[in-house]
């Protein structure tokens with residue numbers, strides 16, 4: 240049976256709660272994506288268990304045997320993505336910096352979720368930095384991935400208040416709840432407004 244759903248692959252490194260949110264959304268009949276593969280660079284990523292429990296193919300592509308050869312690691316990822324027939328890739332807590340090799344191969348078709356309101360707080364430790372900066376509003380962003388970290392076109396954002404007595408944990412928890420809502424919503428919109436071309440290697444976003 241052919242499906243009109245777009246095959247989407249997920250890249251994870253750990254807990255996989257955003258991957259879980261996407262997997263659950265994609266299980267809905269009217270959601271425009273089906274998750275065709277979950278790849279982790281970390282063999283012990285908890286997110287792999289969730290995917291397997293849902294019957295989704297998983298693959299561990301550990302970066303460590305590749306040592307410093309990041310491109311060779313990404314070539315292995317690219318082979319897996321192509322074999323799985325992925326048309327769109329969602330980074331969901333994938334904690335490795337990508338080289339131009341993968342970002343260019345998936346230009347316009349690779350999304351990432353970041354735990355801050357970009358362009359504020361790119362990089363790591365976003366909640367700690369938001370608290371230190373004294374911002375009153377914080378949140379998360381889904382954006383297209385480019386060669387520059389956390390810089391691609393913003394596709395959607397969700398904001399939360401920062402309270403006086405917040406800790407890193409309480410703030411992270413508030414943001415994460417929004418991440419789980421935002422990512423499926425943005426992916427749905429992305430696929431229905433800008434369905435990926437079956438033939439082209441990149442997608443133009445109007």
Ligand code: GAR
Nearest residue numbers: 253254255256257331332352353354
């Ligand atoms: C999420 O908060 C995600 O936004 C963040 O890592 C966490 C992964 O959690 N991603 C980044 O910081 C990417 N730079 P999850 O594995 O439970 O989805």
